[in-house]
Structures are given as C-alpha cells and as structure tokens.
Amino acid sequence: MSGIPPGEATFQGAVLLYLFGFFASLFRARRLSRISIGLGLCSNLLSAGARYYNAWPLLPLFQGPFFLPLFFGVCCTSRFRDDHPKVPLFSGALALMGLTALFFPNDFYVPFLKSKTIFSHLYFVFGVVGRACFFMSALWAVLFLIDNKNQNKGGMGPVYTWVVRGFVFWTLSMFSAEAWSYLSTGYPVVWEDASMTTTIAAWFYYACFLHLHLYGVWSLKFRSIFAAIGAVVVFTFTSYPELGAFRIPEFRWARF
Amino acid sequence: MGSVLTRIWDFWCSVRLTVLLLFLIMIDLWIGYFVLESHKSYFVPLNQLGLTEWAGTYGITHPLITSWFFVLVFLLASLGLNTFVCTTDKLISLLRAYSSFPSLMPS
Numbered sequence: 583m584s585g586i587p588p589g590e591a592t593f594q595g596a597v598l599l600y601l602f603g604f605f606a607s608l609f610r611a612r613r614l615s616r617i618s619i620g621l622g623l624c625s626n627l628l629s630a631g632a633r634y635y636n637a638w639p640l641l642p643l644f645q646g647p648f649f650l651p652l653f654f655g656v657c658c659t660s661r662f663r664d665d666h667p668k669v670p671l672f673s674g675a676l677a678l679m680g681l682t683a684l685f686f687p688n689d690f691y692v693p694f695l696k697s698k699t700i701f702s703h704l705y706f707v708f709g710v711v712g713r714a715c716f717f718m719s720a721l722w723a724v725l726f727l728i729d730n731k732n733q734n735k736g737g738m739g740p741v742y743t744w745v746v747r748g749f750v751f752w753t754l755s756m757f758s759a760e761a762w763s764y765l766s767t768g769y770p771v772v773w774e775d776a777s778m779t780t781t782i783a784a785w786f787y788y789a790c791f792l793h794l795h796l797y798g799v800w801s802l803k804f805r806s807i808f809a810a811i812g813a814v815v816v817f818t819f820t821s822y823p824e825l826g827a828f829r830i831p832e833f834r835w836a837r838f
Numbered sequence: 839m840g841s842v843l844t845r846i847w848d849f850w851c852s853v854r855l856t857v858l859l860l861f862l863i864m865i866d867l868w869i870g871y872f873v874l875e876s877h878k879s880y881f882v883p884l885n886q887l888g889l890t891e892w893a894g895t896y897g898i899t900h901p902l903i904t905s906w907f908f909v910l911v912f913l914l915a916s917l918g919l920n921t922f923v924c925t926t927d928k929l930i931s932l933l934r935a936y937s938s939f940p941s942l943m944p945s
Binding site: 783 | 871
C-alpha cells in the first residue's frame with residue numbers, strides 16, 4: 583500500500599461501492615444498496631479530505647469531478663433513506679459521476695500567491711455544491727417527465743427547490759470568484775480563463791428557468807424539459823473542461 | 839405622446855423581454871467562450887486599458903472577434919433597463935395599493 587496516494591485508493595473504493603450500490607438497487611436489494619452507497623460516501627469523503635490535505639495550501643481547482651459525487655450523494659441521501667421507487671436513477675447517476683472522474687482524471691494547480699485567499703476555496707466548494715444541486719434538479723425533472731402523466735404541479739416542486747439551491751450556491755461561487763480575482767490580480771475579471779463566460783452562461787440559464795417557472799407561461803412539461811437539459815448544459819460547459827484525457831485507472835491497492 | 843411613452847414603458851416592463859434577454863445573453867456568452875478560447879490576447883489588455891480605450895483600439899480593429907463582447911454589453915444594458923422598469927412598475931403598484939388602505943395604518 584505504500585506509495586499509493588490515499589486520495590486515489592479511497593476514491594477507487596468509493597466508485598466500486600457506488601457501482602455495487604447501483605446494481606443492488608436494480609435488483610431491489612435496498613438495504614444492501616443503502617449500506618454500499620453509505621460506505622461509498624464515507625470513502626469519497628476520506629478521498630476528498632486526503633486530496634485537499636495533500637494539496638493544501640494550494641487549490642485543487644480541477645479536482646471538482648472527484649468532489650462532485652460526494653456532494654451529489656449527500657443531496658440524494660433522503661431518496662436512498664425513504665426507499666424512493668426510482669432509487670436506481672439516483673444511484674446510477676452517482677455511479678456515472680464517479681466513473682467519469684475515475685476514467686478522465688485531471689489535476690491543475692494555480693500558483694500559490696494567486697490562490698492564497700479563502701475566496702478561491704469558497705469559489706471551488708460552492709461551485710461543486712451548486713453543480714450537484716443542478717444535477718439533482720435535472721434528475722427530478724426527468725422523473726417528472728417519466729412519472730407524472732397528469733403533469734401535477736406538485737411534481738415540479740423538487741425541481742424548483744433544487745434549482746433555487748443550486749442557483750444560490752452558484753451565485754455565491756461567482757461572487758467568491760470575483761473577490762478572488764480582485765485580490766489576486768487587482769482586476770475583477772480574468773480574461774485568460776475562457777470558462778468564466780460559460781460559468782456566467784450557466785447562471786443566466788437558470789435565471790431564465792426561474793423566470794419561466796415563476797411567470798408560468800410555459801407548460802410544466804416544457805419547464806421540466808428545460809430543467810433536464812440544464813444537466814447537459816452544466817456538464818458540457820462547467821464539468822467537461824475539468825476532465826482530463828481517458829486513462830485506465832490502476833488499482834494498485836488491490837495488488838498482492 | 840402619452841400613449842407612445844406608455845407603449846415604450848410597457849415594452850421594457852415585460853417578463854417576456856426579460857426571458858428573451860436572458861436567453862440571448864446565454865447564447866452570446868457561449869459564443870464568447872469559443873472566441874475567447876482561441877483569441878485570449880485580444881481581451882487581456884481590456885483590464886489595463888479600460889473599456890473606452892480598448893473599444894477604440896482592439897475593439898474596432900478586430901470586429902469579428904470582439905463583436906460578441908459589444909453585443910454582451912448591449913444585452914446587459916438592456917437587461918439592466920428592463921430590471922429597473924419592472925422594479926419601478928412593481929413599486930408604483932405596491933405604493934398605490936398601500937395608500938388605498940389607510941385604515942390599516944396605525945393612527
């Protein structure tokens with residue numbers, strides 16, 4: 583085990599547990615699925631802690647995909663606990679997020695002097711939490727489209743709630759980025775980073791959704807489609823740039 | 839004259855316009871991502887020069903690359919005006935409703 587980064591081994595363990603939890607939920611072994619996903623979340627938490635500890639005081643800016651399943655899993659906890667009939671959809675999404683991070687790992691560190699402020703870390707953490715909430719809202723929107731044949735207004739409640747939560751965290755992340763940029767470079771906008779525009783675009787996308795929802799012009803079906811597409815938007819423009827090239831993971835801890 | 843002003847006011851006081859502007863800003867920012875990714879050097883001096891000087895130099899000489907930015911500024915200004923008009927309209931109607939219930943005020 584010596585020489586194996588603890589953040590790597592624990593994350594691989596977490597993904598295997600998420601996968602096991604997903605298959606267990608498919609075969610309706612709910613108790614086994616819950617235990618497996620719970621252990622996976624603990625392992626993911628250890629991995630996130632180890633990664634942050636190893637990187638400190640640097641900011642692990644491109645390690646968001648390793649933190650995302652943890653926050654997403656925490657958001658899903660109540661679904662796993664109250665035996666929601668569509669648990670495989672949530673556990674499947676969780677396993678998929680873990681696999682994406684496992685097969686497309688990336689790492690990048692901003693120079694210490696440019697990230698020596700609490701705002702850089704707040705930007706990172708709030709951003710990942712916001713993304714997890716947006717993915718949750720998209721999943722609820724998919725559930726609404728599949729399940730809610732009568733298009734009951736109540737079915738859109740969780741979609742709206744998770745969008746609002748994601749919007750709050752995304753806004754906090756953007757303001758933290760502004761403060762970080764100003765403290766590190768003296769300018770409120772860093773033009774060298776093109777992903778800044780897509781981060782703002784995602785904010786406007788959900789601002790648009792909230793207006794459509796509150797104004798109530800569009801039908802519930804179209805609003806849920808808009809929220810479901812949000813997952814594609816968030817993934818393409820905020821998660822995809824953080825992913826690295828395809829790499830087969832080495833399970834070094836499993837070798838004798 | 840009054841009806842023209844009312845029509846202009848009504849045009850800017852529209853949630854449909856808000857949604858349209860938000861959508862257009864989003865599209866423009868996505869276009870901006872691809873332009874910025876391949877032409878960073880045109881935008882980096884914006885911080886040192888300031889908007890006016892940058893627009894008069896880099897902005898005018900490379901219109902194909904910088905046009906998304908000017909469109910963004912225009913759309914954001916429109917959204918700002920739209921937000922101001924909507925907020926003022928709501929405030930006026932709230933104040934009217936408030937003044938029509940004097941009996942609820944403590945004497």
